[in-house]
Amino acid sequence: xxxxxxxxLNRFASTATLSAMVAVAGVGSAQAQGDVDLSDDGExxxxxxxxxxxxxxxxxxxxxxxxxxxxxxxxxxxxFSHNEDLNRQRDLITSVVGQGVDGIVLDNADSSASVAxxxxxxxxxxxxxxxxxxxxxxxxxxxxxxxxxxQAASQVAQAFIEKVGESGKYVELTxxxxxxxxxxxxxxxxxxxxxxxxxxxxxxxxxxxELVKARQSMQSILQSHPDIVxxxxxxxxxxxxxxxxxxxxxxxxxxxxxIDGSNDERDAVLDxxxxxxxxxxxxxxxxxxxxxxxxxxxxxxxxESERQLFRSILITEDNAESVNNFEYKDN
Amino acid sequence: MSTVVMTSGFxxxxxxxxxxxxxxxxxxxxxxSSLFHDxxxxxAISSSRxxxxxxxxxxxxxxxxxxQEYGVQKSQAFPCTFWVKVAGTxxxxxxxxxxxxxxxxxxxxxxxxxxxxxxxxxxxxxxYPEIDYSDFGNQDAFANLSEALNREAISLVDEVxxxxxxxxxxxxxxxxxxxxxEDTLQIVPVELNxxxxx
Numbered sequence: 048x049x050x051x052x053x054x055x056l057n058r059f060a061s062t063a064t065l066s067a068m069v070a071v072a073g074v075g076s077a078q079a080q081g082d083v084d085l086s087d088d089g090e091x092x093x094x095x096x097x098x099x100x101x102x103x104x105x106x107x108x109x110x111x112x113x114x115x116x117x118x119x120x121x122x123x124x125x126x127f128s129h130n131e132d133l134n135r136q137r138d139l140i141t142s143v144v145g146q147g148v149d150g151i152v153l154d155n156a157d158s159s160a161s162v163a164x165x166x167x168x169x170x171x172x173x174x175x176x177x178x179x180x181x182x183x184x185x186x187x188x189x190x191x192x193x194x195x196x197x198q199a200a201s202q203v204a205q206a207f208i209e210k211v212g213e214s215g216k217y218v219e220l221t222x223x224x225x226x227x228x229x230x231x232x233x234x235x236x237x238x239x240x241x242x243x244x245x246x247x248x249x250x251x252x253x254x255x256x257e258l259v260k261a262r263q264s265m266q267s268i269l270q271s272h273p274d275i276v277x278x279x280x281x282x283x284x285x286x287x288x289x290x291x292x293x294x295x296x297x298x299x300x301x302x303x304x305x306i307d308g309s310n311d312e313r314d315a316v317l318d319x320x321x322x323x324x325x326x327x328x329x330x331x332x333x334x335x336x337x338x339x340x341x342x343x344x345x346x347x348x349x350x351e352s353e354r355q356l357f358r359s360i361l362i363t364e365d366n367a368e369s370v371n372n373f374e375y376k377d378n
Numbered sequence: 379m380s381t382v383v384m385t386s387g388f389x390x391x392x393x394x395x396x397x398x399x400x401x402x403x404x405x406x407x408x409x410x411s412s413l414f415h416d417x418x419x420x421x422a423i424s425s426s427r428x429x430x431x432x433x434x435x436x437x438x439x440x441x442x443x444x445x446q447e448y449g450v451q452k453s454q455a456f457p458c459t460f461w462v463k464v465a466g467t468x469x470x471x472x473x474x475x476x477x478x479x480x481x482x483x484x485x486x487x488x489x490x491x492x493x494x495x496x497x498x499x500x501x502x503x504x505x506y507p508e509i510d511y512s513d514f515g516n517q518d519a520f521a522n523l524s525e526a527l528n529r530e531a532i533s534l535v536d537e538v539x540x541x542x543x544x545x546x547x548x549x550x551x552x553x554x555x556x557x558x559x560e561d562t563l564q565i566v567p568v569e570l571n572x573x574x575x576x
Binding site: 181183185193195196197198201204205213227230231234235238239242243352353354355356357358 | 496510511512
């Protein structure tokens with residue numbers, strides 16, 4: 048059964064509320080006092096895991112997987128959320144370094160502006176592994192693991208063309224153009240789609256990666272462009288926001304594609320509302336980040352190139368059942 | 379329209395802004411023509427195997443072992459790329475899509491040589507062992523290299539006298555796969571010849 052637009056929004060709101068409660072329980076009390084307490088030392092030491100908002104299922108999955116892997120390896124793991132706030136990120140890193148953390152796994156708040164924060168830790172002999180977002184400088188972090196956003200967007204763009212054909216009007220809703228990953232996705236979409244002169248992008252808006260903003264954007268765009276055949280979205284929440292607006296407008300024949308591969312997207316694919324998405328292997332990326340930090344702490348090197356890409360997996364109705372919490376189980 | 383956008387809390391991104399964002403960051407200067415003609419093509423031609431040999435190896439040894447022995451897979455982030463030689467009679471030249479193809483009658487599998495103007499594939503970049511993502515440091519530069527190499531492949535095709543159904547052709551190229559070949563082998567060429575034109 049298809050979800051209505053209100054069901055989509057309600058489900059998102061529930062997820063956000065639950066995640067926010069988790070964030071408060073795990074992080075908020077210490078941060079509210081401007082202080083951060085690391086967990087008690089583990090057998091191997093102490094690792095801090097810093098991610099963006101835990102309201103977002105992607106970051107929540109990433110943090111949970113990293114923490115579980117660190118504990119499996121014998122570390123005490125503490126997870127903190129910087130909420131994409133550079134000041135908060137700086138304070139968190141300063142605090143955990145001051146408390147003698149052994150290593151940091153960081154999904155940073157801003158690719159370029161995070162260089163100084165990473166350098167602060169490494170200059171104090173605290174190794175940092177970056178996951179998801181890279182920084183533009185080499186030799187500071189011990190490893191930079193990121194999703195192959197170009198591959199993700201390229202395969203989604205090809206699926207989009209296979210569905211809508213090589214002509215028609217479409218809309219792009221980007222995720223957050225302050226995030227290099229989002230820029231890479233947009234570029235990759237256009238690297239494919241712009242080679243089809245009869246596919247016309249009639250509107251592009253930055254929806255900030257958020258469902259509600261995407262819904263608002265889509266609603267206003269539809270007033271001027273009710274004849275579109277498709278929407279390309281920079282991430283999952285944006286795709287779901289577009290679907291919600293299209294649903295409200297009674298337009299169920301518009302092809303929507305996205306990138307992320309959350310459970311909500313999986314369900315939307317299975318419901319026939321989202322044509323395709325590309326699942327980012329958030330849990331595996333996070334586990335590998337912890338593995339490499341562990342390897343570095345044990346041996347002084349990771350044994351891998353600093354910059355490493357991770358494959359994303361195209362999800363359509365044929366394989367959507369294999370997606371669970373940013374993990375792909377191909378049985 | 380802009381008033382609606384401002385009061386709704388989101389913003390329009392102009393083409394100029396996006397171009398500026400896209401151009402941020404630096405990447406190594408690469409002469410893609412030289413890379414294609416002087417490095418990749420000669421290496422690929424000498425390294426390639428008959429397509430039937432590769433397909434047989436995948437069938438008999440399994441995909442992973444065949445990839446290890448005959449293919450190039452730089453990491454789990456990339457598909458396995460095989461460099462193959464193909465030859466056969468042209469059954470059709472399909473330009474109904476911008477992903478143009480020369481379809482060959484050759485063996486059990488369908489063989490298609492991608493001829494553009496769109497080649498949605500990164501096999502040339504990913505199948506050449508000397509190209510490493512770490513040397514680029516940003517995904518756009520890495521993707522641009524792939525696109526430039528594909529343009530070289532299209533130029534190569536354009537230089538061949540028009541190919542029509544019934545012609546015999548031979549080619550060397552790359553095909554990439556995550557787990558084997560189902561019905562069709564699609565290759566991106568680094569060499570293409572009309573056999574009966576000689």
